[in-house]
Amino acid sequence: MTALCPLVAHAKTEYRVEQMTREVSLDPNDQVHRVTVYGWLGMTTGIRFPDSFNAGQVLCGQCLEMREGGKHEADPNHATQYNWLLDKRPEDRFIYLRPAMVPDADTPPSAYATNIHILLDGGHVVVVDLRLSARQDDTKQVQVQADALVTLSLPYGTTLTGRLAEERKKMKAEIVKQILEGSTQMMLQVMTPATHCQDIRWRRPYRHDKTVMRLNQLCHNSARSTLWVTFTVENRGATVLYLDGATLEPQTDRGGLGESVFAFNQKVVPPDATADGIALWQLKKVQPKADALHRDSTDAWSLRLIPSDTNRTPVVIEHLTF
Structure with a gap:
């Protein structure tokens, strides 16, 4: 399922963003799962976890975590630039990610590449390779793909409902x-x-x-x-x-x-x-x-x-x- 956003102008180039909604099946035999997720400027990307798991600790060195009331509090002693805003919703089995700033000539999209380690109940670990969708500045109009929602799923027999x-x-x-x-x-x-x-x-x-x-x-x-x-x-x-x-x-x-x-x-x-x-x-x-x-x-x-x-x-x- 995809949807097209209005044309967005950055650096004199227009981008038509195709928002993707996809499901990624995890292998129940593995404890560590690796998933690649693509975000986009001004757009929030949601990651939903299987019904039988809740997202516990989220480790992201370049993410600024949202606090209560929707505010972000940066750590003044944090030397790394915050490129992503992070909102955890463990009660709903969701986390939300959004680019924190617009890249400029000195900050290419590749600078946004980072890894997020998410610890799930039951000892499973999901490693999210978070990327900003690639931009092409040599054309006047570019269509890019970005994840609006990524649903992580496990086979029926491994979920709580399936096991019951x-x-x-x-x-x-x-x-x-x-x-x-x-x-x-x-x-x-x-x-x-x-x-x-x-x-x-x-x-x-x-x-x-x-x-x-x-x-x-x-x-x-x-x-x-x-x-x-x-x-x-x-x-x-x-x-x-x-x-x-x-x-x-x-x-x-x-x-x-x-x-x-x-x-x-x-x-x-x-x-x-x-x-x-x-x-x-x-x-x-x-x-x-x-x-x-x-x-x-x-x-x-x-x-x-x-x-x-x-x-x-x-x-x-x-x-x-x-």
Whole structure:
């Protein structure tokens, strides 16, 4: 976002100033951040800090700091010329800078170059290379660029708000995991000691449409009225995989009418990540001339993984025998 100031005349040369508003992203892995900021005559430049940090100590040898009431008090013992006026607003996470005087033939813009060290909460240091926009006196009209506002930002996960959101996300995932583990444990307690499981992790994984499924266990109770399978889903695609559900169904109708339920430890699977799931089938109504005792290990079952993304087709594994 830019704006043009009216023409300003200095040393018989007219300058059209383009005020820049820009955002500079800081690297959270670094403790020291370096930023170049360009100011202009008669214009105030603001520097805004990330939401999770406040500007503490500001070290600037060529800056005259603004006191209460908008006044500047120069130190008579200060040998260095004050080229910049400094106004600190730590409560708003802002500092404001403005050139203190107009350069003349004996004071070129290069004399305004200085460094400001700003100490932030958390041990971070921002080094601002403060420069006066370059002027060209050999033309009658010159357009220069200067910073009206520079916003320093950090990635979302490193700010206070972002960290709180990440913590809530982790807590929610942990609660879901505990619920899933608790539900599985309750099912196992109900079904034991008449529960029979076979470990099938040695089987080759099933691959379909950049989705990989690995079966872990096939289990059933003694009456075969309740069957379930545990599995792992791996996302080999370049986009996030959203899981909508999973079903376990008999491939024949002699076993009776049942209900299939499922659970995942997470329904959002990023690329190269995995999710654990369980699909369970429970007998609800016995068909005529069929009951739970008629089912045996030769009956075939199918497991279907259903993604919510329409660009991915369901993964179907057939001929499972319990």
